[in-house]
Each structure stands twice: as C-alpha cells, then as structure tokens.
Amino acid sequence: MIDWNPIILTAKLALVTTIILLIISIPLAYWLATSKSKIKPVIETLVSMPLVLPPTVLGFYLLMAFSPGNAFGGWLQEYFGIRLIFSFSGLVIGSIIYSLPFMVNPIQSGLSGVPKSLYEASYVLGKSKVETLFNVLLPNIKPSLLTGIVLAFAHTVGEFGVVLMIGGNIPEKTKVVSIAIYDEVEALNYSHANTYSLILFGITFVVLLAVYVINGGYLKKFWK
Amino acid sequence: MNIFSGHISHIQVSGSLSLIAIAINENVTLKTIVVETPETVGYLKKGNAIRILFKETEVMIAKNEISFQTSIQNILGGTIYSIEKGIIVSKVSIETSIGAVVSVISTEALESLILKLHQKVVVMIKSNEIMIAE
Amino acid sequence: MIAIDIHKILYTAHGSMLLSIQLDIEKGQLVTLYGVSGSGKTSILRMLAGLMHVDKGRISVHDKTWLNTNEKVHRSPQQRKVGYVFQDYALFPNMTVRKNLEFALEKGQDRSIIEELINIVELEMLQDRKPEMLSGGQQQRVALARALVRKPELLLLDEPLSALDVNMRSKLQDYIIKVHHQYELTTILVSHDISEIIKMSDKVYCLEGGKIVKQGDPISIFTNNQVSGKFQFTGEIITIKKEDVVYVVTILIGQNVVKVIAQESEILDLKTGDTVIVASKAFNPILLKVEG
Numbered sequence: 217m218i219d220w221n222p223i224i225l226t227a228k229l230a231l232v233t234t235i236i237l238l239i240i241s242i243p244l245a246y247w248l249a250t251s252k253s254k255i256k257p258v259i260e261t262l263v264s265m266p267l268v269l270p271p272t273v274l275g276f277y278l279l280m281a282f283s284p285g286n287a288f289g290g291w292l293q294e295y296f297g298i299r300l301i302f303s304f305s306g307l308v309i310g311s312i313i314y315s316l317p318f319m320v321n322p323i324q325s326g327l328s329g330v331p332k333s334l335y336e337a338s339y340v341l342g343k344s345k346v347e348t349l350f351n352v353l354l355p356n357i358k359p360s361l362l363t364g365i366v367l368a369f370a371h372t373v374g375e376f377g378v379v380l381m382i383g384g385n386i387p388e389k390t391k392v393v394s395i396a397i398y399d400e401v402e403a404l405n406y407s408h409a410n411t412y413s414l415i416l417f418g419i420t421f422v423v424l425l426a427v428y429v430i431n432g433g434y435l436k437k438f439w440k
Numbered sequence: 441m442n443i444f445s446g447h448i449s450h451i452q453v454s455g456s457l458s459l460i461a462i463a464i465n466e467n468v469t470l471k472t473i474v475v476e477t478p479e480t481v482g483y484l485k486k487g488n489a490i491r492i493l494f495k496e497t498e499v500m501i502a503k504n505e506i507s508f509q510t511s512i513q514n515i516l517g518g519t520i521y522s523i524e525k526g527i528i529v530s531k532v533s534i535e536t537s538i539g540a541v542v543s544v545i546s547t548e549a550l551e552s553l554i555l556k557l558h559q560k561v562v563v564m565i566k567s568n569e570i571m572i573a574e
Numbered sequence: 575m576i577a578i579d580i581h582k583i584l585y586t587a588h589g590s591m592l593l594s595i596q597l598d599i600e601k602g603q604l605v606t607l608y609g610v611s612g613s614g615k616t617s618i619l620r621m622l623a624g625l626m627h628v629d630k631g632r633i634s635v636h637d638k639t640w641l642n643t644n645e646k647v648h649r650s651p652q653q654r655k656v657g658y659v660f661q662d663y664a665l666f667p668n669m670t671v672r673k674n675l676e677f678a679l680e681k682g683q684d685r686s687i688i689e690e691l692i693n694i695v696e697l698e699m700l701q702d703r704k705p706e707m708l709s710g711g712q713q714q715r716v717a718l719a720r721a722l723v724r725k726p727e728l729l730l731l732d733e734p735l736s737a738l739d740v741n742m743r744s745k746l747q748d749y750i751i752k753v754h755h756q757y758e759l760t761t762i763l764v765s766h767d768i769s770e771i772i773k774m775s776d777k778v779y780c781l782e783g784g785k786i787v788k789q790g791d792p793i794s795i796f797t798n799n800q801v802s803g804k805f806q807f808t809g810e811i812i813t814i815k816k817e818d819v820v821y822v823v824t825i826l827i828g829q830n831v832v833k834v835i836a837q838e839s840e841i842l843d844l845k846t847g848d849t850v851i852v853a854s855k856a857f858n859p860i861l862l863k864v865e866g
Contacts, residue, residue, distance in 0.1 A: 333664035336625050339651040340658045341678040342724060351677065355668035441840050475804045475856045496837055526818030531837075542837065544820060568857040 275381025
C-alpha cells in the first residue's frame, strides 16, 4: 500500500499556493496591464523568469536566502523565529515564486484585452479604480482567471526541483508526490512509483481538460 | 449653373421681399426678386459686389424677329456658339455681352425654332429665377 | 456657463499637432464639435472628462473649477460629474441593462431615477437582458440612459450615432434632444453629419488641425449666406446619372430622396457620397395639402 501523505501534502501545497498567488497576482497583473512605468519591462521579466530558468537555480538561490546562516534567513530566525528551509512555509514561498508567471500572465493578458472604454466609462460614472477592478474588469475576464488558477495549481502539483532544493525530503512535512516518485524509483519500487505517477497524470489531465471545456464554452450550451 | 458677378445698383424693399438690380457691366443690369432684405443678409447693400446664379433650364431663347412684348425683365442679345442635341433636351450656348449664357430647352423647341450655330437670338430669364450669393 | 481654455500637443500618425481651444458654452445649450477625423474633437471630450492630460489651461463648469494647470487643480474623472457616451457604447458585458444603470448610482442616491430613465428611453422590455443581446440602437439608448444616472453637469456624446442606420439615427436624435431638455443638460456632441448638427445643435464649432476655425449657429455655418435660395436642404448624393445632355443627381435629404437636374460643369467636383446643399428659390416649389 502506498503512503498517502505525499498526495495530501501536494494537494495542500497546491491549494495554499494557488490562493495566495491569486491574491498577489490580481493587483500585480492589473499594474502590469495598465502601467506606463519605465520599470515595467523589468518587473515583467522577473515575473516571467521562472518560465525559462531551471527550477534548481531558483531553488538554490532560495535555499541560500532562507538558510539561517545568511543575512535574510538569520534575520527571520532571530526576529520571528521562522525557519523557511526544510519547512512547509518555505515550500509555499518557493512554489509561489515558481508558479507566479502561470497566474500573472493569463490575468494580465485578460485585463489588457478589456477595451479601454470600459475602464473609462466606469471612472466617468464616479467609480474608483478598485471598484472598477472588482465590478467591471474581473467579472469580464473569468476565463483568464480560471486559466490562471488552474495552471498555477497544476504547475505547483508538478514541481520538483524547487521543492527538493528548499524542502529537502522530509516525510509528512515536505515530501510531495513528485519527490515520492523519485524516492520510489531510487528504491526500485516501480509499482509504487507508477501509482503516484498515474495519480499525478490523472489529476493534471482532468484539471486541464476542465479548463479547455469551460473556456471553450462547451458548458454554456448545457447550462442554458 | 450660369454664374455672373456684378454690383448692386438698386434695392427696393417691401416686407420681406426685395427687388434687386445688379449691374453686370455698363450696359446690362439684371433684376431679381428675393425673399431677403438688407436686414436679413448683410451683403444686400448698394454698391456691393455680388454673384448671381440661375439654372440653364430657366433660360428662355427667342429669335431676334419676335416683336411681341413679354413680362420678362431680363433680356440679353447674343449669338449661338454651340448646340448639343439630345433626344428630349438640348443645350444651347449663347455668347452675350456679359459672357456665355447656357440654356437647356426641349429638343422639339430647338427644332421648331430652327436654331443654328452663329444665329443671333435673345435670351430671357424671369426675375424670380435668379439667386444671389456673396 | 462652461468656460474651456485648453492647450495640448497631440501626437498623431501625421506628426504632432497643437490643440488650442477656447470655448464658452452657455448652460442648457447643445453644441456640436464638427471637423474631419484627426481634427481633435474626441481629444477635447476626453480632456473635459478628465480622461486625457491637459498640458496647459483651465476648465470651469458652472463656477466650479475642474482644471487649472496654473493652480495645480486637477479633478479626476470621478470628481467631475460628466456623462460620457462612448463611440463603442462601453456597456459592461457582465451586467444586465438595469445593472448597467444601477452601477452608475452614487452612494445614497434615490433609485427612482433608474425607473425614470428606463421609461424615457423605452427599455422596459429589455431591462433584464445583457448588452450582447441588444441591437446597436438599443445599446445606444442604454449608454445614453446610463450616462444620465448621475445627473451630469456636462453630457459628452462622441459620435454616438455614426454606427446606426438612417431611421434609427433619427429616432435616437429625438431621444437625445428629449433628455437634453428634460434634464436641462449642457451637452457637447461630436458629429460630422451636417443634417444631424442642424437638427440638434444650438451652436456649432468647426475644428481644423486642433483649432476652431468657424463658429455660429448651424444653419448659417452650413447653408445660408452661401446662396439666397430659401428652399434649402443638405443631403448626400446617392447617384449621378447622365440623361441626354444633362445629369440627374439623386440626393438623400433626411429620409427623403430627391432628384435634381444638373449640368456637367456642376457635377465636375461632385461624387457619390458627397454632402451638398440643394437650393431653389422660394418661388418655385408648390404646396399640396396631405389629406389625413
């Protein structure tokens, strides 16, 4: 019988990461979609870097930053008693950074696609930027929001390098499914590795299928 | 459209109607009645430069030999220098002392009058058909 | 009284252009900005609404300063009380007709205005539909009603009727005139339809290259003074056809089609689609009573 802990941990990590990402990404994507600031390209680059950077690079720098031997990690340890490496919180932070572009990019492109006159109509009707964002913009980019949520969730489920670097491989704490598979293969336990892999395969397939079905408008036909 | 320039030589006003005399050159003065007065349009002033406009279809042609009198006030003598014949209507251009005047008349009338090139004719325009412009 | 004095350098596809405008609009008037595209009409509306930055100048509306670059007064669009009808209507697709109107309500504002406006523009039957289910003319009415919810001090209409067919256009012109009077609005319309301008506006400002080159009442700007003919209309050429030695020009005036005989010299610089004045002397037309 396989150990269910890595699966529960993976689900918990993906859920927490996705919720926090959604909260962070909406203002960030809004800023990126509307700003004319000169530093915008720099921020855009930073947000998108995890797309191309090997996860181990990211993991390595996070490990360096979080380790109590270094300035930032030491400061966290000293003042807040927080130790981010080899902990669940550390995993969440790593995952947020790693999956950031998967949430920000769809929302940003969704917001950029909203006609300028809709923003302006709302401003002229006396509504603030925040009211406009929540009442006019977000309701009109639901497909983009859904895409962002699902991609960020699925991507977090599938991450390996970052998790291994900063989480280590601590059962019930940081040992997620992707690492469990690696472990089982190393132990030549192919049937367990296969079970974990099938579960990941299944989840990913179902989740992505859901996005395409909903965004493709297939469901609308049945609702009406 | 026949268009000529001249100067207002006389204005007679009654109510909202005006009778305006326009001197085109030393010998020719054309008259028009308009639903305007010097109060409604600023340029209706004695001595002012003005343009007159009238449609070709409002220009009548008579042969020189006619002797009966008409109510038409604007009468000019001239010579036909071009005839364009159509099935229903025809275009006759006449050189007068104020310049070329073009008339569009029915082809039947053209034929019954036996109008020819270089023939001397008189052209007539009723005064209510002339428009003025600044 | 609305006093406008604004200056801005606009960067267009054809290089930069200095927009420099001075207008005083009396309260309750409906005025039109007329000019070819690129003459700065829409930019003026956007600056009045606070949606576009003004380099230098001031805007005051009924003694309230909306903008004064010298004194660094700059009210945001939210603080201006403008009704703006966009060219693309800009209705919120996620809201029904009624919700679009309700969204515009200010905090604590009497909600009865919604009912009133829905009645005025005759949207009762459509109030629970989403904008995508409406025709262009219906969307236009929603946009107009929504712009009026806040009881704006200035109503700005950016070519609101250009996308509609002739019949619909004439009906919507009537709606606009109706609300303009009913709510005692001061309205600025951007239009390049001369018959629309003559029908609707008290005053017209002709723009060229960012400057006002002519202003006055529409009839005298577009027609009078040109010729003395009292039987005068503005229309659009539909066809020009040669018949015998003359040409028959068919012209659409409002919703009526008329035909005029013309000479070759008159049609030389005319083509289908051109706007022309049709003039005749008051002596020529005849009147026949239409028996009801």
